[in-house]
Amino acid sequence: MSQLALELINLKKSYGTLEAVKGVTLSIKPGEIFGLLGPNGAGKTSIISIITTLEKPTSGQVKIFGYDVEKDPMETKRRIGVVGQEVVNSGYFDVFEILEFMSGYYGILKNKERIDYIMHKLGLYEHRQKKVKQLSGGMKRRLMVAKALVHKPTLLLLDEPTAGVDITLREDLWAYVRELQQEGMSILLTTHYLMEAQELCRQVGIIDRGQLKFVGPTSQIIEQFSAKKIMIKLRKDRESMAHKTFLKKKDGFFEFQIPSQESMGNLFRDLSLTLEDVEDIKTEQGSLEEAFKQIVSK
């Protein structure tokens, strides 16, 4: 059996003539948080729908802990928990009932303990007797997360779980996701909050118009595709400092932008500066956001 939690092999999906996913290959190791990032319409939801069997791939393969989603859907579905992008509005039942039914669909008859635990974790416990339409948008999102967790999945798929969730709740949710990871869960998430993805995901994949542009460690992508800023204030202020990486002068600081992997020493050498000349120095690391923009604009 394969050691990978999720494996996409040359996955393609077309809707009519539109090629939404153009041969994506990537894998997620058990216990890893993987961020699938991309602009609107990149194909993220399409990929997730194929993993959960809501859509059939046009070609290619998806394996979950070695099981093929098309050949062994019962085995793969049991292992997956999914939070969809669209908010679901089931009208008749309250939060607890919905979670109870969800457990039942996964074959778990008595699941009150687990359901209570999850509701506490996600701040839904006080709202357990409310119907979905009585919940606020953020609570609905959390209910969707709760639904995905009742059966203790080993692979969790989160399609923009924090859209419309306020900052504190977002932080709480990500903290919970990290906790789940520590318990051994493998997690694939999509989000447009790149700062949060940068903090959370060890590995990322960047997809644009169906094409996977980059996949690998987050630190590597930042190094490769973004620049760091160095701001230097001199003891004896000068009019200007000529250098190809010079950006601007602001509040007495000269700003330079150099590739993330470049060393600061080289800049000092080029400018023939010594530490004696420097009054103050600030640096700003490159971000995933910058790297993302670099990659997607190409």
Next chain:
Amino acid sequence: MVALWTLFKKEVKRFLKVMMQTIVTPFMSSFLYLIVFGVSLGSKMNDVYAVSYLAFLIPGLMMMGLMNNAFQNSSSSIAVMKFSGDLEDIRVTPLSHHHILIAMGLGSVIRGLTVAVVTYLVGVIFYFMQFNSFLGISHPLVLIYFVLVGGFVFGLLGICIGFWAKSIENMAAFTNFILLPLLYLGGVFVSIETLPAWAKTVSSYNPVLYLINGMRYGVLGVSDEFFSMVVKDLKCFKIYLIKF
């Protein structure tokens, strides 16, 4: 098995939550039919194969209510789930298609059965008031068979239509132009033996006719040429099963 049971339970709970629509409304319509046709008009009608018109009408209404409600139950459940996005919840879980069909079919049977029982009780009360005697059930096993078959077949039909319908209008169109004519012309109000020959021939192609007569036989012990029809009815059922 747990999954199937859960979905079944959910289907039953769902219609119990909207009891006003799912039980009280059918109760009202049975009540009105029985008052208007059974009690008022019925007293002026000839007996049909040696039973009073009221007695003739009761099993017909029971079966009509059963089939109609079984259909409404699964079709509206599917349609609502489809339009609200709920259906995806079920599709990502390890519930097989067979489980879904069986659970929803059985949910429909329960809803249909509830309506049939309510209709029967109202009927029995009217019958008692008119004839001062109790309308019993002649062949309980036959009755159970037709409750199961009628409820399940129409439950499955509802699932098909629920999936097929692109909008609520689609569903209403199916109900008004196909389902209700079949039900009303299925021999609920008149015995087809009283119809002209051509109408008899047309009616004999209506599967509902056999189900209604089956129920009538189950309750009263008499019906339109029943035994030759039971055979046809079984064939009908097979056709339905193959279709789904």
